Amino acid sequence: MIPEGTRYHLPPEAAARLVLLERWRSLFNSWGYDPVELPALEGFDPGHPLAERAFKLVDKSGRVLALRSEFTTAVMRMVASERLQDRLYRFQYAGKLWLRDSEVGLGRMREFVQAGVEAVGASSPRLDAELLELAWEALRAAELPGARLEVGMPALVADLLAATGLEERQRARLRAAIERKNTPELAELLEASAVTGDVARAILALPDLYGGPEVLAAARRLPLGEAARRDLDWLDEVLNALPAELEVLLDLGLARAYDYYSGIHFRAYTPDFGLPLLGGGRYDGAAGVGAAGFALGLERVLEARGLPRELNAPDVLACDAETARSLRAQGLRVELAWTDDPDELRAYARARGIGRIVGPQGEVEP
Amino acid sequence: MSFAGFELTVALPKGRMMASAYRAFAAAGVELPAARGERDLWHGDGKLAVLELRGADVPTYVDLGIADVGVVGRDVLLEAGRNLYEPVDLGFGVCRLSLIRRPDDDAPIRRIASKYPRFTQAWLRRRGQVADVVKLHGNVELAALVGLADAVVDVVQTGSTLRAAGLVEVEVLARSSARLVVNPSALKLKRELIHPLIEKLRQVKIND
Numbered sequence: 001m002i003p004e005g006t007r008y009h010l011p012p013e014a015a016a017r018l019v020l021l022e023r024w025r026s027l028f029n030s031w032g033y034d035p036v037e038l039p040a041l042e043g044f045d046p047g048h049p050l051a052e053r054a055f056k057l058v059d060k061s062g063r064v065l066a067l068r069s070e071f072t073t074a075v076m077r078m079v080a081s082e083r084l085q086d087r088l089y090r091f092q093y094a095g096k097l098w099l100r101d102s103e104v105g106l107g108r109m110r111e112f113v114q115a116g117v118e119a120v121g122a123s124s125p126r127l128d129a130e131l132l133e134l135a136w137e138a139l140r141a142a143e144l145p146g147a148r149l150e151v152g153m154p155a156l157v158a159d160l161l162a163a164t165g166l167e168e169r170q171r172a173r174l175r176a177a178i179e180r181k182n183t184p185e186l187a188e189l190l191e192a193s194a195v196t197g198d199v200a201r202a203i204l205a206l207p208d209l210y211g212g213p214e215v216l217a218a219a220r221r222l223p224l225g226e227a228a229r230r231d232l233d234w235l236d237e238v239l240n241a242l243p244a245e246l247e248v249l250l251d252l253g254l255a256r257a258y259d260y261y262s263g264i265h266f267r268a269y270t271p272d273f274g275l276p277l278l279g280g281g282r283y284d285g286a287a288g289v290g291a292a293g294f295a296l297g298l299e300r301v302l303e304a305r306g307l308p309r310e311l312n313a314p315d316v317l318a319c320d321a322e323t324a325r326s327l328r329a330q331g332l333r334v335e336l337a338w339t340d341d342p343d344e345l346r347a348y349a350r351a352r353g354i355g356r357i358v359g360p361q362g363e364v365e366p
Numbered sequence: 367m368s369f370a371g372f373e374l375t376v377a378l379p380k381g382r383m384m385a386s387a388y389r390a391f392a393a394a395g396v397e398l399p400a401a402r403g404e405r406d407l408w409h410g411d412g413k414l415a416v417l418e419l420r421g422a423d424v425p426t427y428v429d430l431g432i433a434d435v436g437v438v439g440r441d442v443l444l445e446a447g448r449n450l451y452e453p454v455d456l457g458f459g460v461c462r463l464s465l466i467r468r469p470d471d472d473a474p475i476r477r478i479a480s481k482y483p484r485f486t487q488a489w490l491r492r493r494g495q496v497a498d499v500v501k502l503h504g505n506v507e508l509a510a511l512v513g514l515a516d517a518v519v520d521v522v523q524t525g526s527t528l529r530a531a532g533l534v535e536v537e538v539l540a541r542s543s544a545r546l547v548v549n550p551s552a553l554k555l556k557r558e559l560i561h562p563l564i565e566k567l568r569q570v571k572i573n574d
């Protein structure tokens with residue numbers, strides 16, 4: 001029995017997974033993102049954003065290790081320890097991640113694969129727009145035409161909360177209420193902490209600021225401080241740099257997927273599927289430099305798209321090695337017979353879905 | 367993955383809260399399809415589908431996007447710990463989650479029985495207290511009476527059940543009422559349906 005939250009990926013599905021990963025790899029490559037490989041074993045760090053949810057192991061020296069639970073932090077550590085801070089680097093990665101969480105559901109595994117990119121060493125609205133467009137291309141490569149990108153600005157939420165002058169512990173409670181769009185609780189918390197006036201009005205408006213471009217205009221009408229206005233200007237620049245056919249959704253109440261987001265944050269949804277397909281954003285300072293990226297969940301994307309049912313059967317079952325070689329040279333997918341018994345070969349070809357059996361004298365009647 | 371073919375799928379908890387939810391939606395201008403019979407698991411009328419669930423299952427259905435929206439008590443949400451939007455306090459189903467003990471008992475609490483083990487653990491952690499939490503499925507007060515536990519954490523509405531059992535409510539740990547919960551993806555992709563519903567439900571006042 002394999003552990004809960006892990007899975008065998010059998011032929012039609014395993015092939016579909018590889019096809020998708022290869023499409024993403026080649027797409028990212030064409031945008032200049034170089035592949036990197038990262039160790040799956042990490043030194044355990046209680047400060048890691050997913051520290052509590054990671055699988056832990058004990059090293060031979062007694063040191064605690066963790067199985068990789070997230071790629072962004074891993075890439076940031078690589079950047080810091082390899083001192084890749086001298087220019088802009090574009091990296092792509094793909095691989096397995098593990099989380100201890102027992103809450104296993106549709107498209108939610110304890111062992112799962114993500115593929116993604118990071119642009120490290122610079123910070124600009126144009127780079128944010130590049131990542132959004134690339135994320136959109138990745139969804140198109142996955143044949144999810146109905147998928148929509150949603151962009152938020154956790155920096156705006158953080159700056160508005162900073163303007164309250166409250167302690168971090170109280171701010172965290174406000175942030176959680178904003179994140180859950182829990183307006184009744186948000187109002188109570190603001191009242192209880194004696195936050196009033198313009199700041200309270202702006203914060204209370206955040207949970208409902210989701211939708212199309214009109215949201216940005218509505219946010220502009222709020223009584224905002226200097227920092228919050230700069231956040232909106234940045235977001236404006238990002239949106240203006242997007243291709244016209246890419247219409248993103250906005251949610252200015254997006255507060256925190258991870259604490260390290262410092263600018264935009266984005267995810268993608270597709271109709272009739274309840275979980276985000278990808279997540280990303282900007283986290284300047286995480287490795288001492290500007291950094292942004294996103295990661296796609298392979299299992300989720302495949303679940304949303306529907307798993308392939310058709311077996312990708314070989315074209316030909318060849319009776320001898322010479323025939324097999326020459327048919328393969330023509331670009332066909334060819335399996336070689338292991339016996340001369342024609343009945344056995346016919347039965348196998350039927351079960352495997354192979355349409356043709358070919359010998360040295362040509363086609364064998366099925 | 368959502369319940370196929372319907373514009374909006376609503377998850378409701380069986381029982382009293384379900385009737386109040388029907389009235390709240392009606393007051394907001396949304397007539398939910400009526401149950402056809404006792405043994406219906408769901409009912410739909412072309413546009414809307416209603417799933418009748420155990421309360422504790424509502425957050426699961428909404429989180430995974432099978433239902434777009436749901437109605438559920440905040441007590442259940444606190445226990446479920448799922449990532450949902452909860453934009454409306456519907457105001458009915460008011461109750462509180464309380465710590466309950468025998469009246470003469472002030473010994474340190476070493477074991478707590480509850481239908482809300484996650485919530486209870488989290489509360490203990492915040493307090494910096496350590497105690498075993500025993501998950502029970504019903505008649506939780508009995509656990510305190512017969513000494514299965516030193517205290518119980520349970521829902522209190524009027525307190526009459528407690529008083530009848532000879533127990534006391536020592537401390538209110540959380541206040542609860544029915545909430546509208548929304549799947550994040552559904553809120554964004556079905557904004558034109560769900561946003562007006564939220565706006566109207568915020569204006570509605572329904573008593574139990």
